[in-house]
Amino acid sequence: MEPAVTIIGAGLGGLVLARVLHLHGITAAVYEADASPTARAQGGLLDIHDYNGQLALEAAGLLTAFDRIVLQGRQAMRFLTPDGTVVFDKRDDGTGGRPEVQRADLRGLLLDALPAGTVRWGRRVAGVRGLGGGRHEVRFADGGTVETNLLVGADGAWSRVRPLLSDAVPEYAGEAYVETYLYDADTRHRAAARAVGDGSMMAPGDGKGIFAHRERGDTLHAYISLTRPLEWFDAVDFTDPAAASRIAREFDGWAPELTALITDTDSGTTLRPHYGLPLGHRWERVPGVTLVGDAAHLVPPNGEGANLAMLDGAELARAIAARPGDVESALADYERAMFPRTAEVPRDEELMESLFGDNPPEGLLELLAEQPPGPPR
Ligand SMILES: Cc1cc2nc3c(=O)[nH]c(=O)nc-3n(C[C@H](O)[C@H](O)[C@H](O)COP(=O)(O)OP(=O)(O)OC[C@H]3O[C@@H](n4cnc5c(N)ncnc54)[C@H](O)[C@@H]3O)c2cc1C
Numbered sequence: 427m428e429p430a431v432t433i434i435g436a437g438l439g440g441l442v443l444a445r446v447l448h449l450h451g452i453t454a455a456v457y458e459a460d461a462s463p464t465a466r467a468q469g470g471l472l473d474i475h476d477y478n479g480q481l482a483l484e485a486a487g488l489l490t491a492f493d494r495i496v497l498q499g500r501q502a503m504r505f506l507t508p509d510g511t512v513v514f515d516k517r518d519d520g521t522g523g524r525p526e527v528q529r530a531d532l533r534g535l536l537l538d539a540l541p542a543g544t545v546r547w548g549r550r551v552a553g554v555r556g557l558g559g560g561r562h563e564v565r566f567a568d569g570g571t572v573e574t575n576l577l578v579g580a581d582g583a584w585s586r587v588r589p590l591l592s593d594a595v596p597e598y599a600g601e602a603y604v605e606t607y608l609y610d611a612d613t614r615h616r617a618a619a620r621a622v623g624d625g626s627m628m629a630p631g632d633g634k635g636i637f638a639h640r641e642r643g644d645t646l647h648a649y650i651s652l653t654r655p656l657e658w659f660d661a662v663d664f665t666d667p668a669a670a671s672r673i674a675r676e677f678d679g680w681a682p683e684l685t686a687l688i689t690d691t692d693s694g695t696t697l698r699p700h701y702g703l704p705l706g707h708r709w710e711r712v713p714g715v716t717l718v719g720d721a722a723h724l725v726p727p728n729g730e731g732a733n734l735a736m737l738d739g740a741e742l743a744r745a746i747a748a749r750p751g752d753v754e755s756a757l758a759d760y761e762r763a764m765f766p767r768t769a770e771v772p773r774d775e776e777l778m779e780s781l782f783g784d785n786p787p788e789g790l791l792e793l794l795a796e797q798p799p800g801p802p803r
Contacts, residue, residue: 429455431746432564432574434554434587436460436545438529438732439719440580441536442739444544445486450747455572456540456580457564459550463537468530470647471500471639472732476523479733485740491535492527497642500526502625510621510681518625526625528642529732551586560714560753562590576753577715578742580735583701585721591709596701599726602659603698604650604673606691612644615690617683622646629684634676636684648687652676659697669695700726706769708761716757718742723768734768 431447433440436458444454460466474480474492483492501522505514537545550567554577557563562577579587583596611619621627622638629636633653641647650673652659662669673695674688688695702725716722719735742760749756 427453428572428574429453431455431576431578432457432562432572433578433580434551434564434585435579435581435719435721436533436537436547437580437582437719437735438533438536439721439735439739440578441533441540441545442482442486442736443578443580443718443743444739445488445536445539446482446740446743447746448540448544449485449487450743452743452747454544456545457549457551457566457572458545458547459567459581461548463534463547465547468528468533470529471497471526471641472529472532473501473524473526473729474532475730475733478730478737480523482733482736482740485744486536486539488535488539491539492532495527495531495535496525497527500625500640502623504623504625504627506621506627506629506681506684508629508631508677508680508684510683515623526639551581554587554590554715556590556712556714562714575714576746579715579717579721580719580739582720583724585717587715588717588721590715591712591717592707594703594707596703596724598656599700599702600655601651601653601700601726602656603700603727604652604664604669604688605693605696605698606648606650606670606688607693608646608648608687608690609692610644611640611646615646615686618646618686618690619644621681621683622687629680631677631680636677636680636687638687646687648691650677650688656699659699662697664695664697667694702726706765708765708769711754711758711761713754716742716761718764722764737767738764 430452431454433443433454433456436456440456444456447454483489499518501518501524503516504512506512551564552567553565555563561573561575563571563573565571579585608615608618622640627638635651638646638648662672670688670691674685677685707723718738745756745760
């Protein structure tokens with residue numbers, strides 16, 4: 427029998443959707459381009475917020491399991507100036523509302539919570555088309571097709587489902603991360619490890635920044651942020667080990683323990699340009715189809731994307747369960763709440779308040795007045 431809901435994409439949004447549907451006794455099939463759960467590295471740490479991502483995990487009945495994968499101590503946070511001065515240093519005292527997990531662990535948790543066979547691996551969607559009456563046909567790169575009464579695009583930034591609803595395409599946001607990893611940092615990269623501390627480290631500069639997380643064990647994952655046109659990055663060969671010193675040149679005069687996060691990379695350099703859809707992206711209701719997560723509201727990394735994708739998944743599932751036999755009302759309910767929820771980028775003041783309450787530290791305020799803070803958050 428045809429599953430009730432056809433989901434494209436087994437990212438965090440699509441998987442929460444499938445899980446919460448399952449809890450309500452509603453069948454779903456998730457079609458995923460990757461050949462297997464381990465086909466692609468899943469990226470670094472995610473802080474899962476008590477006001478969105480954790481609510482989704484609660485709806486998925488997975489909060490206790492989530493607690494088991496939280497990396498203890500990683501809510502520690504410090505800000506450094508480019509010369510290496512620590513202007514703010516907060517230990518993880520266990521009271522923060524943004525516990526950190528490895529993205530792969532979170533995805534694994536969700537995958538394990540689905541009935542076997544829910545995710546159909548290695549099924550890359552090539553195109554979709556309306557058949558009328560709210561039905562859609564999904565065409566795969568392998569030549570196969572499926573038809574469905576309820577199609578959900580959870581297929582991220584470059585969604586193949588989005589064109590059914592909107593002409594919007596992601597645009598380059600003017601900045602990119604260059605990612606590096608430093609392994610065994612406490613023994614092999616001591617100065618950098620001390621600079622990063624136990625959790626997140628942010629060293630913002632003018633149109634640039636060095637940000638890092640301490641991942642599981644003593645792996646450091648750094649995000650080197652640069653505001654440059656795409657053509658500037660095109661001129662750098664990121665497959666060449668010399669790319670690290672080229673990027674480090676942009677940080678001449680910065681403290682060596684910070685630039686070590688570039689020059690001492692154990693993983694080479696990976697370029698990640700930031701793209702976004704127009705803020706407040708929305709569409710008119712189209713029968714039988716909707717979007718969750720980045721497919722609906724991609725923005726350059728701001729610490730909310732994965733959290734919002736999961737909340738979308740949970741809320742859409744709840745809306746579908748609340749309106750048995752009335753797909754259109756369910757999708758309208760979901761979109762009515764989702765559009766405003768995702769139409770605003772959190773402001774720096776909101777971030778500061780969520781981290782420090784009414785009393786942000788003085789040195790930090792001065793640094794941030796000169797330089798806007800950057801992710802990771
Ligand atoms: C460098 C970086 C750091 C970030 N840090 C954070 C953070 O700290 N906190 C946070 O909340 N967010 C963060 N984000 C944002 C977050 O990663 C995304 O917002 C989130 O992953 C969106 O989830 P999703 O399920 O909508 O899409 P995705 O996670 O992109 O999942 C989409 C899935 O669809 C699949 N797919 C794509 N195309 C097809 C196709 N044609 N056919 C079949 N399957 C397809 C993909 O393989 C993928 O599995 C960061 C993003 C970046 C780039």
